[in-house]
Structures are given as C-alpha cells and as structure tokens.
Amino acid sequence: MNLINFITVKLSHLFFTLIFVFTAILPVQAALSDNYLYDTWTSRDGLPHNSINAITQTQDGYLWFATWEGIARFNGKEFKIFTRGSESGLIDSGVRALYADSDGSLFAGGSRGGLVQRTPYHWQGLAPIKNLINTVLRDAEGGLWVGLQGEGLFFRAHDKADNQLIIPAVTVYKLAMSKNGEVLAATSKGLYILSSAGSKHIEPLHGLGNTPIYSVVEDPLGRLIIGSKNGVWLYEKGQFSRFHQQLNDLRVATILVDRQGGYWFGTFSQGVYHFSNNQLSSFSEQDGLPHNDVLAIYQDRENSIWIGTNGGLLRLRQAPFTTWNQHDGLKGNFIRTVLALPNGEVVVGSSNGLNVISEDQIDSYPPALAHNKTITKLSVLSLAPRIAGGVWVGSAEHGLFQLDNKVLKHVELQGLPTQQIRAILEDPQGQLWIGTTAGLVKYAKNGTRQLFTSENGLPDNYIMALSLDQQGQVWVGTGVGVSIIKDHHAQPLNIQANENAQYVFGFYPQEKYMWMTTDRGLIRYRFSDQNLAMIGQKQGLPLDKLFQIIPDSMGNFWLTSNRGIWRITAQEANAVADGIRSEINFIHYSELDGMPTAQLNGGSNPAASIDATGQLWFATAKGLIATHPQRFKQIIAPQFPMTIDKIKVDQRWLDLGDRHNVTLPPGVQRITFNFVGLSFIASKDILYRTKLEGLETQWIKRGSMGVAEYTNLAPGKYQFRVNAYYPYDENKVNEANFSFTIQPYWWQRIEVQFSLFILFLLTIGLLVHWRLYHLRQSELRLKHEVAQKTQALQIQASAFARQAREDTLTGLHNRLAFDEWVLKIYSLSHSPSTLSIVMLDIDHFKRINDTYTHLAGDKVLQKIGQVFAQFEQRNCFIARWGGEEFVLGLIGWQAEQVYTLCKKINLLIKHQDYPEISATLTVSVSIGIVNADTSYDIEHLLHCADKALFKVKNSGRDGISVYPLLDK
Numbered sequence: 001m002n003l004i005n006f007i008t009v010k011l012s013h014l015f016f017t018l019i020f021v022f023t024a025i026l027p028v029q030a031a032l033s034d035n036y037l038y039d040t041w042t043s044r045d046g047l048p049h050n051s052i053n054a055i056t057q058t059q060d061g062y063l064w065f066a067t068w069e070g071i072a073r074f075n076g077k078e079f080k081i082f083t084r085g086s087e088s089g090l091i092d093s094g095v096r097a098l099y100a101d102s103d104g105s106l107f108a109g110g111s112r113g114g115l116v117q118r119t120p121y122h123w124q125g126l127a128p129i130k131n132l133i134n135t136v137l138r139d140a141e142g143g144l145w146v147g148l149q150g151e152g153l154f155f156r157a158h159d160k161a162d163n164q165l166i167i168p169a170v171t172v173y174k175l176a177m178s179k180n181g182e183v184l185a186a187t188s189k190g191l192y193i194l195s196s197a198g199s200k201h202i203e204p205l206h207g208l209g210n211t212p213i214y215s216v217v218e219d220p221l222g223r224l225i226i227g228s229k230n231g232v233w234l235y236e237k238g239q240f241s242r243f244h245q246q247l248n249d250l251r252v253a254t255i256l257v258d259r260q261g262g263y264w265f266g267t268f269s270q271g272v273y274h275f276s277n278n279q280l281s282s283f284s285e286q287d288g289l290p291h292n293d294v295l296a297i298y299q300d301r302e303n304s305i306w307i308g309t310n311g312g313l314l315r316l317r318q319a320p321f322t323t324w325n326q327h328d329g330l331k332g333n334f335i336r337t338v339l340a341l342p343n344g345e346v347v348v349g350s351s352n353g354l355n356v357i358s359e360d361q362i363d364s365y366p367p368a369l370a371h372n373k374t375i376t377k378l379s380v381l382s383l384a385p386r387i388a389g390g391v392w393v394g395s396a397e398h399g400l401f402q403l404d405n406k407v408l409k410h411v412e413l414q415g416l417p418t419q420q421i422r423a424i425l426e427d428p429q430g431q432l433w434i435g436t437t438a439g440l441v442k443y444a445k446n447g448t449r450q451l452f453t454s455e456n457g458l459p460d461n462y463i464m465a466l467s468l469d470q471q472g473q474v475w476v477g478t479g480v481g482v483s484i485i486k487d488h489h490a491q492p493l494n495i496q497a498n499e500n501a502q503y504v505f506g507f508y509p510q511e512k513y514m515w516m517t518t519d520r521g522l523i524r525y526r527f528s529d530q531n532l533a534m535i536g537q538k539q540g541l542p543l544d545k546l547f548q549i550i551p552d553s554m555g556n557f558w559l560t561s562n563r564g565i566w567r568i569t570a571q572e573a574n575a576v577a578d579g580i581r582s583e584i585n586f587i588h589y590s591e592l593d594g595m596p597t598a599q600l601n602g603g604s605n606p607a608a609s610i611d612a613t614g615q616l617w618f619a620t621a622k623g624l625i626a627t628h629p630q631r632f633k634q635i636i637a638p639q640f641p642m643t644i645d646k647i648k649v650d651q652r653w654l655d656l657g658d659r660h661n662v663t664l665p666p667g668v669q670r671i672t673f674n675f676v677g678l679s680f681i682a683s684k685d686i687l688y689r690t691k692l693e694g695l696e697t698q699w700i701k702r703g704s705m706g707v708a709e710y711t712n713l714a715p716g717k718y719q720f721r722v723n724a725y726y727p728y729d730e731n732k733v734n735e736a737n738f739s740f741t742i743q744p745y746w747w748q749r750i751e752v753q754f755s756l757f758i759l760f761l762l763t764i765g766l767l768v769h770w771r772l773y774h775l776r777q778s779e780l781r782l783k784h785e786v787a788q789k790t791q792a793l794q795i796q797a798s799a800f801a802r803q804a805r806e807d808t809l810t811g812l813h814n815r816l817a818f819d820e821w822v823l824k825i826y827s828l829s830h831s832p833s834t835l836s837i838v839m840l841d842i843d844h845f846k847r848i849n850d851t852y853t854h855l856a857g858d859k860v861l862q863k864i865g866q867v868f869a870q871f872e873q874r875n876c877f878i879a880r881w882g883g884e885e886f887v888l889g890l891i892g893w894q895a896e897q898v899y900t901l902c903k904k905i906n907l908l909i910k911h912q913d914y915p916e917i918s919a920t921l922t923v924s925v926s927i928g929i930v931n932a933d934t935s936y937d938i939e940h941l942l943h944c945a946d947k948a949l950f951k952v953k954n955s956g957r958d959g960i961s962v963y964p965l966l967d968k
Contacts, residue, residue, distance in 0.1 A: 035281075036305070037319045037594045038288050042312035046079035047072055050290070052308025053096045055298035059104040060120055061641025061678030063300060065313060066095040071108055075645060075676045076683035077706070082123070089116040089125030097147075099136040109133030109146060117159065122657035126159055137175040137183065145183055147172025153185055153192070166199060167192055174215045174254070184224065186213040191226060191235070202235070215255045225263065227252030232265055246280055247273060256297040256305070264305060266294030272307055283307075283316070290314055302637065302681050317681055319594030320631050324348075325623030329362035330355050335619035336604050339383040339391060340611035347391050347403065348624050349380025354393060354401075354408055357624075365408040367401055378408075381604040382435075384424035392432075394421030394604075400434065415449050416441060417461075422604040425466040425474065433474060435463030440476055450488065452476070457490025458483050465605050467507030469514055471527070477504030482516065498523055498534040499544075505602045506548040508557075513574075515557075517546035517602075522559065524577040533577035540576075540583040541566065547602025552629045553614040556728070560600040560608050560618060564590035569728065585727035587685055596622035638729035640679035642736040644722065645706075648672040662740040666748065672709045677724030677734060686724050694718035715744035809858055810865025812872075813879035818887055821877045822938050825891060832935040836898045838888035839928045839945040840905070843957040845884035848923070856917045857884075864923070867908045871901065887942075895931040895962070902927045902960050910958075924958035931962065 043050050049067035057063050063074040070083035070093045082088040094111035101107065106118040113129035115136070132149040139145065144156040145166075153167040153175075171188040178184055178193075185192040191202040191213050215227035224235035225243065232243035232252050242248060247265060250273070254266040262276035271284030271292045285292050291311025298306045305316040325333045332352030339347045346357040356363045367378045375398060382394035390404030399419040400411040416434065423435030432443040439453040439461045453461050458478060465477030474485040482504045483490045495501045501520035508515040514525040521536025521544060535541060548560040557573055559566040567587040575581040590598040599621040601607050607619045615628045647654040650669055654662075664671075677686040688702040694716055702708060708722070718740055723733040746752055805817035813821070825835070842848075842864065849857040861884065868878045868886060877889040890898055906925055914921040928949025930941050948963035955961070 035319060036316040037592075038283075038317075039315045040288065040290055040312055041079075041314075042290065046081075047313060048079075048081045048083070048093075050312045051295065051310045052313050053295050054098040055296045055306050055308050056098045056100040056106070057298070057300050058100045058106050058118075059102070060643055061301070062643075063306065063680070064098055064100070064106060064108075065308065066098045066108065066110070066296075068094045068111075071095050071098075074680075075643075075678060076680045077676060087123060088118075089123045090114050091125070091128055097133050097136045099138060101138050105138075107136045107138065107144070109136045113148075115146065120657075121655070121659075127163075129154060129163060134171070134173055135175045137177060139177065139183065140181060145175055147175055147185065147187075153187075153194075166194065171212075173213065176217050178218045178224075179222065184216045184218070186216040186226070188212045191216060191224070214251070214253045217255050217257055219257045219263070220261065225255050225257065227255045227265060244275060244280060253294055254297050256299060258299045258305065259303060264297045266297045266307065268293055272297070288314070300680065302635075302640075302679065304680060315680070318635050320635055321589070321594040321625045321627045323594075323596050323623045323625050324357065324362070325596070329364070330624065331364055333623050334601070334621055335624045336379075336381050336601050337383045337607055338609050338617045338619050338624060339385065339606055340609040340615075340617055341385065341391070342612060344612060346609070346611060346617055347383055347393075348619075349383055349393065351379045351396075353378050354380050354403065356403075363406070365403060365406065367395075367398070367408045367410065369398070369410045381420065381422050382424050383606065384426060387426055387428075387430060392424045392426065394424050394434070396420050400424075413441075413443065415451065417451065417453075422464050423466040423477075424605075425468060427468055427472075427474070433466055435466050435476070437462050439463070440466075452483075452485065452490050457485070457492060459492050464603055465504055465506050467509055467514070469509045469527075470511055475507050475509075475514060475516075477507060477516065479503050493525070493532075495523055495532060498532055499536055499538075501534070503545075505546065506605060506607070508549045508551065515549050517549050517559065519545045522546055522549065522557075522573070524573070533579075535568075535573060535576050535584055541586065542588075545602075547600060548606065548608040548618075550608045550610050550616065552610060552616060554629045556629060558608065558616060558618075560602065562599050562602075564588055564595065564598040565600065565618065567728070585687075585730075587727055592684075595625055596620060636679070636682050636726070638726055638732035640677055640724070640734055642677050642722065642724045642734035643675065644720070644736050644738050645674045645676050647674070647738065659738065662738070664740055664742045666715065666743050666745040668713060668742055670709065670711050671713065672707065673720055673722070673738070674707050675722045675724075675736060676706050679724075682726070685726055687727055687730075688722060688724055690720065690722045692718055692720050699723070713742055715742045715748050717741050807865070807880040810861055810868075810880050812865050812868055812886070813877065815879060815881055815887075818877065818879035818881070818889065821879075821889060825889070826934055826938070832933040834892050834894070834931070835934045835936070835941070836888075836890040836893050836895070836929065836931045837938075837941045837945040838890070838898065838902060839881070839942070839949040840886040840888070840925050841949055841953065842884035843924045843926055848921070852917050852921070856914075859917060860914065860921075860923055863912050863914065864909055864925075867905065867912065870908075871905065876901075887945075895929075898929055898931060899960065899962065902929060906958075906960065926952040926957050927960045928952060929960065929962045 041047055047067065048069035051068055052065050054066035065072040065074065070081050073080040083093040084090045091114040092111040095108050097109040099107040104120055109115045111132055113131055113133060115126040115128055115133060117124050117126055129146055129148060131151045133146055134149055135147040137145040142158055144159065146154045148154065150171050152165055152170050153172045155164045155166050167185065172185055174186040176184040183194040185194065193200045211229050213226055213228045217225050219225055226233040226235055229251055231248040231250055234241045234243050250270050251268040252265050253268055256264040258264065262274060265273040269292050271282055271289050272294055274281045283289050289309060291309035293310040294307055295310065296308035300306060307314045324330055330348060330350060332350035334351040335348060336351060337349040341347065344358065348355045348357060354365050367375045369375060378398065379396035380393055381396050384392040386392055386402060390402055393401040393403055393408065395401060397419055398410065399416060400413055400421055401408055402411050416436065417438035418436045420437045421434055422437065425433040430445045434441045439451055440458065440463050442450045452458050458476060459481035460478035462479040463476060464479065467475040469475060476483045476485060480502050481495055482493045484493055499520040501518040501523060503519035504516050506517040512527060516523045521534055521541055524533045537544060543561055543563055546559045546561050550558050551570065552558060555570050557568050557570055568584055572581060572584055576584050589595060597620050601619045601621060609617045615626055618625050647656065649664055649671055679686060687704060688706060689699045690702055690708045691699045692710060695713065695718065719737055721735060721737045723735050725733045805814060807814045845857060848860055872878045875891040879887050881887040906927060910922060910924050912923065926949055928945045930944040930948060932941055944963040948961040951961040952959040
C-alpha cells in the first residue's frame with residue numbers, strides 16, 4: 001500500500017470514528033413528554049403488583065396486564081384481578097406472558113408452567129408445562145407456541161395436544177409472528193426463525209454474535225428489529241446492522257413498532273426510547289416513568305402506548321393541545337391576548353412583550369417610543385387588525401402601538417383618559433375605538449374624537465370588550481354591563497335580569513345573534529325581537545364566569561374560563577336559548593388533556609382566536625396553547641367497544657360466560673347492570689343511556705354513570721340495551737345488550753294462570769248457578785208462600801165477604817147480600833123478567849124470647865134458617881132481612897109456584913119440633929107475597945110485600961097474603 005492510500009484509509013477510519021463518537025455522545029433530541037400526555041397506575045390504584053410483565057388487548061376491548069400477583073383486567077375505570085383459583089384456572093398467581101388471539105381468546109402463562117385460555121367471560125385451564133413460561137404465541141392454524149425459562153421452545157398442535165420440544169435447553173424470551181407466517185424466537189442463544197420447512201438458527205457469523213436476544217419484531221418494511229444485550233439491531237437480507245448508534249449500549253428488553261411507523265424500545269435501567277421521523281426521544285424516571293426497567297410496551301386500539309415497568313404502569317397518549325412558552329421563544333408565559341391574521345401569522349401578546357408566530361418560527365418585536373426612547377418590557381393587553389395592514393397593539397402602561405412591516409412603534413393619541421388599553425376596534429369607516437379602564441374613545445379619520453363614559457350612556461368606564469355587528473353597531477362590554485352605540489349615542493342593554501350578569505368579557509357576532517361571555521355564563525341576544533337568553537349553571541354549565549367565545553369550522557363554540565375550555569355545539573346552544581332544550585352538553589378540557597394550566601386569561605381582547613386553517617389559539621397563564629378540532633377526531637374515535645361488565649342478581653353476581661337463554665329464578669328482587677365503554681383516552685366524557693325492553697319504551701339517560709338498577713321486575717322476557725357515546729357524537733352510539741327471562745312462580749305461569757282463570761270462571765259459574773238455583777228455589781218458595789198467603793187471604797176475604805153477606809146465626813144470606821143480588825138481577829135484565837118478592841115474619845117471636853130467653857129465640861131462628869136453606873136454588877134467593885124477618889127473591893117463577901112454595905115453607909115450619917126449648921113449642925110464620933117483574937122498582941116491591949105481610953099479621957097471623965100489584 002502506498003503512502004497516499006495508507007493516509008486515505010487512516011483518514012477515513014478517523015472520520016467514521018469521529019462520526020460514531022459524535023453521534024454516540026449526542027443528547028437525545030427531544031423528550032416524549034413534549035408530544036405525549038402520560039398517566040400512571042400502581043398498586044395504589046388497584047394493580048395487584050407494580051411489575052407489569054406483559055400487556056395486551058382482547059377483541060372485546062379490555063386491556064390486560066400480567067403481574068407476579070395475578071392478571072389485571074382494565075376497563076378504563078377500575079381493575080379486575082384474576083389470581084390463582086377455580087375462576088381463572090391459574091395454578092399460580094405469577095403471570096409472565098399474555099397473548100390475545102384474533103378470535104377473542106386470551107392466553108396467559110406464568111409460574112410453575114401454568115397455562116390458561118380465556119374466552120369472553122370464561123376461563124379454561126390448559127395442561128401445564130414444567131417451568132416458568134416467558135412467552136406464548138398462537139399461529140394461524142391454531143398451534144400454540146410456548147417459550148420457557150431455560151427449558152426451550154415447545155409446540156402444541158392444538159389446545160389438548162401433546163407438547164413437542166422444538167428448541168431445547170434455551171431460554172425463550174419473546175415470540176413474534178412474521179408477515180409470511182414464520183415464528184420468530186428471541187432466545188438466550190440468539191435468534192431462531194421457524195417455519196413449516198423447519199427451524200433456522202441465525203449464526204454468529206451473520207454479525208450479531210452469540211448474544212442473548214430479548215425481543216424481536218418485524219417492521220412494515222419486512223426488516224427484523226432485534227433488542228439484545230448490546231443494543232438494537234436490524235436484520236435484513238441475511239445481515240445484521242445497528243439500528244441507531246445511541247442505542248448501542250442499551251439492554252433492550254422489549255420492542256414495539258406502532259401503527260404510525262414509530263419504534264419503541266424498552267430497556268433495562270434506561271427507560272423508554274422512541275424513534276420517529278429520524279428523531280430519537282426518551283422517557284425515564286425523571287420525566288415521570290414509574291421505573292426505568294421496562295418490561296412491556298403495547299399500542300392499544302386508540303393508539304395509546306402502554307408501558308409496563310418494574311414500578312408500575314404508564315400510558316402515553318397524543319396531546320391534543322400544543323403549548324408555546326418562553327422555552328420556545330415567547331417573550332413571556334403569561335399570555336394576555338392572541339390574534340390570528342389572514343396571512344397565517346399569529347400575534348401573541350404577553351406580560352413581557354409581543355411575538356409573531358409564522359410557520360413555527362417565533363419572532364420578537366421590541367417596542368419603540370418617540371424621540372428614540374425605549375421600553376425594557378411592554379405588557380401587551382389587546383390586539384386588533386389594522387385595515388391598512390398590520391396590527392394594533394394595546395398596552396397596560398404605554399398606550400397604543402402598531403405593528404407594521406415588522407416594526408412595533410408607538411402611536412400618540414390625544415384625549416386618551418388612561419394608557420391602559422384592554423380592547424381595540426377599527427370599523428369599516430376607519431374609525432378607531434379604544435377601550436380603556438377609564439372610558440371608550442372613538443377617533444374619526446378627520447381627527448375628531450368622542451369620549452364615552454358612564455355619564456353619556458355606558459354602564460361603566462372599565463372597558464373589556466368591543467365588537468361590531470352586521471348592522472354597524474358597536475357593542476361595548478364593561479364591568480357592569482353592556483351598551484350598544486349607534487349614531488354617536490350609547491344605549492345600555494339590561495342583562496342583569498339574566499342571573500344578575502354584569503361583567504361582559506367577550507363578544508361573538510352573527511347575522512341574527514350577538515353572543516356574550518359574562519360572569520354568569522353565555523348570553524345570546526336576538527336582533528329580531530331584542531330577546532336575551534341565558535346559558536349558565538341552570539342550563540347545565542358547571543361554572544359562571546366565561547371569558548371568550550370563538551367558533552370553529554365544525555359547528556362548535558369554544559368557551560374559555562379560569563377552569564379550562566368548554567366545547568359546546570352551536571346547534572345545542574341555540575336550542576337551549578330557544579327553549580327547545582333544557583340542558584346543554586359540553587366537553588371540558590384541562591391539564592388532563594395536555595394544557596399547561598386550566599387558567600385561561602380574560603378581561604382583555606382577544607384572548608382566543610382562530611386562524612385560516614381552523615386552528616384555535618388560546619391565551620393562558622402558562623403559555624399559548626393551540627389545537628385543531630380535527631385533532632380530537634383523530635385522537636378520540638367515536639366508535640369503541642361497549643360491554644356489560646357484570647350483572648348482579650339480588651346478592652350474587654351472574655356468570656356471563658353463557659349468554660344464551662339466561663333464565664333467572666322466580667322472586668328476583670333486584671337486578672344491577674354494570675356497563676362500560678372501553679374507550680381509554682376520554683372515558684370521563686362518555687355518556688350512557690339505557691332501555692329495558694319489556695318494561696321501558698323510552699331511553700333513560702344515565703349521564704356518565706355506568707350502572708342501572710331495576711327492582712321487582714315481573715316475570716317475562718327482557719332485553720337490557722345500553723348505548724355509550726360522546727356528547728359531541730350523540731348519533732354515533734356503541735351498543736351492548738343482554739337478554740334474560742325471569743321465571744314465574746308456579747302460580748304465575750300462563751298455563752297455571754289460565755287454568756286458575758278457567759277454574760275461577762267455573763267457580764263463578766257454579767256460584768252463579770248455585771245462586772240462581774237458590775234464587776229460583778226462593779222464588780218458588782216465595783211464590784208458594786204468596787200463593788198460600790193469597791189463598792189464605794182469598795179464603796179470609798171470602799170469609800169476610802161471606803161474613804159480610806151471610807147471617808152468622810142462621811147461615812142464610814143477610815140483607816147486604818140480598819141488596820147485591822137485586823142489583824145484579826136488575827143489571828143483567830135487558831128486558832123485564834118475572835120477579836116475586838116474599839116477606840116472612842115469625843109470629844109472636846118476642847113472646848118466645850121473653851118466655852124462653854133470647855138463646856131459645858136464636859135456636860128458633862137457626863131451625864127456621866135450616867128449613868129455608870132447603871129451598872134455596874139458583875133462581876130463588878133467601879135472606880134474613882133482620883130480626884125475625886126473612887125475604888125471598890124469585891126470578892122466573894109463576895105466581896102459583898110462588899104461592900105453593902110459601903105454603904110448603906109454612907107447613908114445614910109449623911111442624912118443626914123444638915125439644916131443647918120446649919116440647920109444646922110451635923112456631924108459625926106470616927107471609928106476604930108480591931108478584932111483578934123487574935120493570936118495578938125493588939123498593940116499591942119490598943114495600944108491597946111488606947104490606948101483604950102486615951095484612952096477614954093484622955088478620956091473625958099464620959097465613960099467606962098476595963099483594964095485588966095494580967100500579968108501579
């Protein structure tokens with residue numbers, strides 16, 4: 001080799017050596033905390049142990065963590081621990097390996113060779129292997145690969161197959177699957193690649209050497225990324241090369257290639273390293289990592305990075321907010337005002353000066369006063385665009401400035417009541433409105449000015465906000481209310497009726513409305529009818545004081561406050577203001593979302609702005625923050641797994657392993673459903689609504705509560721449905737459901753109830769029949785009793801009638817009966833018929849009474865009555881007329897027949913014996929007859945018969961006399 005070549009070779013070696021040394025001593029370019037937010041969990045937060053050996057996520061959305069004290073399942077809110085026992089099937093609580101299969105199964109392996117498989121809600125213990133399991137992998141054919149500590153690599157063709165030893169006498173740290181189906185094994189003796197053709201051991205001749213390999217993965221370019229005892233290696237086309245010089249001296253325990261093309265390296269004792277976009281960054285204990293020994297790294301479905309260490313669990317998630325502060329080049333961290341210009345520049349005013357951000361470049365502009373005076377520190381309070389170009393700048397102590405052509409110079413203003421300017425407005429006519437703490441001044445282009453104070457229409461002199469509506473009116477926000485200036489006159493607008501609002505911090509004008517941020521919430525003014533509507537605590541906002549309102553390009557309003565940023569939709573805000581809705585939904589952003597502080601500034605304007613790209617800028621007490629609404633959609637997906645975590649029936653938890661035909665026993669008193677949306681980034685913002693079909697017809701809003709409880713459900717079939725959604729994506733719901741049946745008691749069964757109903761109907765029928773029968777019997781009995789009583793009454797009536805018409809002593813008819821007989825005869829006789837009247841009188845009857853007593857007289861009367869009774873017939877009516885007199889009425893008799901009858905009666909009476917009275921007693925009668933017809937008056941006939949009778953009486957008695965009827 002000649003001298004020149006020798007020198008050239010030596011110089012080349014020196015150059016590359018210097019390059020290597022230089023790159024090796026270069027500091028890591030950035031900290032992960034600049035681009036990610038982090039959260040940590042330890043055993044104090046529910047983990048069973050702080051050493052996180054493995055991390056994975058199953059198809060149902062749960063995250064799983066392997067520890068030495070069991071497996072922890074995480075739902076975003078709490079950990080569920082599975083330890084040794086019948087529930088999990090683990091033979092020991094120490095778990096080292098986890099693998100989530102595409103079919104939803106979870107495999108776990110650990111101490112004592114314990115191996116289990118979990119399908120949703122069900123654990124199954126598999127045949128153990130003789131030593132500690134470090135890693136588990138399942139291939140596409142269902143074969144199970146198991147790497148052991150010191151015992152090699154085993155294979156099972158299926159879950160119940162015998163173990164096959166593939167690589168003996170090595171420690172297998174990690175297993176991975178390549179795109180073409182090869183199994184990659186990181187072992188204590190280097191790298192193995194296994195396929196259907198056999199196993200291939202990558203020899204030390206390939207460049208890596210016979211060194212332990214702790215992790216291996218394949219990146220999107222088909223390269224193998226290897227973590228070893230001496231750094232990170234690339235294996236490509238059969239050759240090894242270094243991945244990055246600054247990783248050479250690290251012991252790399254685990255590797256992740258994320259979906260964004262970034263590379264993550266977990267090390268022993270050096271924390272986490274991240275390589276992306278040719279930049280290497282790190283995260284260690286001093287940045288917030290629980291421990292510098294990193295055992296596992298995993299990327300979940302929401303692209304968060306989970307890091308398991310020996311001291312706890314950490315999650316890195318993308319920060320939706322970007323922060324700009326003094327470290328980045330701003331003059332100060334206390335940002336009072338920010339203004340986005342149409343050219344893409346963002347002007348930032350802080351308590352220490354003015355900056356302009358353009359394409360991530362920050363420029364500072366020192367102020368210049370007249371006569372070459374300088375200001376060491378300019379406290380900027382307000383900004384406004386200039387019509388002529390540039391920006392108006394209001395300060396706290398030095399009045400007005402203008403930034404134009406990259407020069408910040410002072411503007412002399414006459415008549416300014418104070419140098420503290422909190423609001424600036426230049427209207428289309430070129431008039432400049434300056435709001436100070438001592439009033440508002442309008443400067444016209446012709447040099448004239450007008451001062452507005454509380455003496456000429458303003459509610460207060462402390463001006464905090466100015467805005468111009470589409471009618472050309474200037475709106476002035478003060479510490480005691482708001483005024484509207486039109487045609488040089490200020491007219492106060494009374495807003496105190498809205499929860500006694502006073503401070504007006506900001507405005508947002510629209511065609512139909514003017515929105516105002518106040519110390520009592522958000523107020524909307526409607527131009528059409530001057531209506532004021534409040535959206536405050538009563539409408540669902542959890543605070544009073546709002547500083548700024550800015551719209552985004554996606555239909556949202558962003559509200560700033562001392563407690564963070566609140567995002568609401570413009571549609572809902574108008575619906576609440578119109579009374580269509582009673583409550584506003586919101587999303588709250590604070591330090592948990594990557595903001596350096598929740599204290600956003602207000603009281604000067606503008607304190608928030610939106611640029612031409614739709615990015616939002618906010619002034620805070622710890623720097624300027626920026627975000628884009630689209631970034632939240634990229635970070636937080638509205639679709640996520642929804643699961644019913646557990647169900648409690650009375651005092652026992654339901655086994656959810658078999659959801660088919662779930663039947664609950666009779667008499668269930670209480671059913672409690674615990675559910676969760678498995679979104680881990682913004683789980684606090686998830687809202688729930690439920691409906692129990694079979695009981696409820698409307699959805700029940702549950703807010704952020706993941707529990708629903710029902711009591712005393714009737715027997716029947718039910719389906720519990722739960723929706724989870726974000727407030728800003730209410731139409732994109734994620735649903736889970738659970739169907740079950742509550743068995744009835746035997747008496748509640750349909751067939752029993754039907755039978756009981758039929759039996760009831762039969763019983764009712766029998767009772768009705770029995771009742772009707774008894775009613776009929778009662779009716780018959782009543783009828784019989786009525787008939788009996790009627791008969792008795794009739795008999796009694798007949799007896800009464802008979803007694804009324806019968807002579808009780810003789811048994812003959814009495815005079816009343818004779819009168820009725822006569823009336824009947826006369827009424828029935830349509831033409832005159834023969835009628836004879838006979839009057840009879842007992843001779844010397846008084847003598848009988850006097851001689852033999854009245855009892856003897858009665859017996860005589862009875863005896864004579866018996867004689868008369870022999871002759872009574874249909875056309876011969878005999879009655880006792882009274883005392884010892886009797887009367888006969890005869891219809892249709894001839895006179896001779898009447899006379900013959902009377903003679904016969906007379907003879908029979910005379911021949912009657914009265915031995916009980918006297919053996920010698922004889923009785924005779926005197927008889928008077930009148931023969932006529934019914935054309936004669938009955939009284940006349942009775943009178944004539946009586947005359948004939950008296951004639952016999954007068955002739956000596958015991959005879960018959962016929963009255964000669966000569967006239968009527």
